[in-house]
Amino acid sequence: xxxxxxxxxxxxxxxxxxxxxxxxxxRPPPDASDDIWTDYLFGNANPRGPVHERWLHAFGCRRWLxxxxxxxxxxxxxxxxxxxxxxHRP
Ligand SMILES: [Zn+2]
Numbered sequence: 001x002x003x004x005x006x007x008x009x010x011x012x013x014x015x016x017x018x019x020x021x022x023x024x025x026x027r028p029p030p031d032a033s034d035d036i037w038t039d040y041l042f043g044n045a046n047p048r049g050p051v052h053e054r055w056l057h058a059f060g061c062r063r064w065l066x067x068x069x070x071x072x073x074x075x076x077x078x079x080x081x082x083x084x085x086x087x088h089r090p
Pocket of ligand 1: 006007008009010057060061062063
């Protein structure tokens with residue numbers, strides 16, 4: 001069973017979380033083409049090995065988290081609040 005160490009709530013079972021998919025990096029400029037924006041918004045690389053994902057602690061603090069997870073071993077490599085990970089705190 002996967003366990004995630006929420007920075008706000010501590011170690012919790014995966015069943016408390018909802019995976020929001022891969023976390024895109026390198027936001028395109030506003031005038032980028034539709035193809036670039038489509039790939040940024042909907043494209044998933046689905047690589048083997050470490051991948052950056054968004055997870056919502058839906059049955060906890062309800063914060064979005066930036067999780068680095070190895071898709072081969074399912075081992076969690078790092079967990080941060082998503083706002084901290086992207087350098088934006090609302
Ligand atoms: Zn939490």
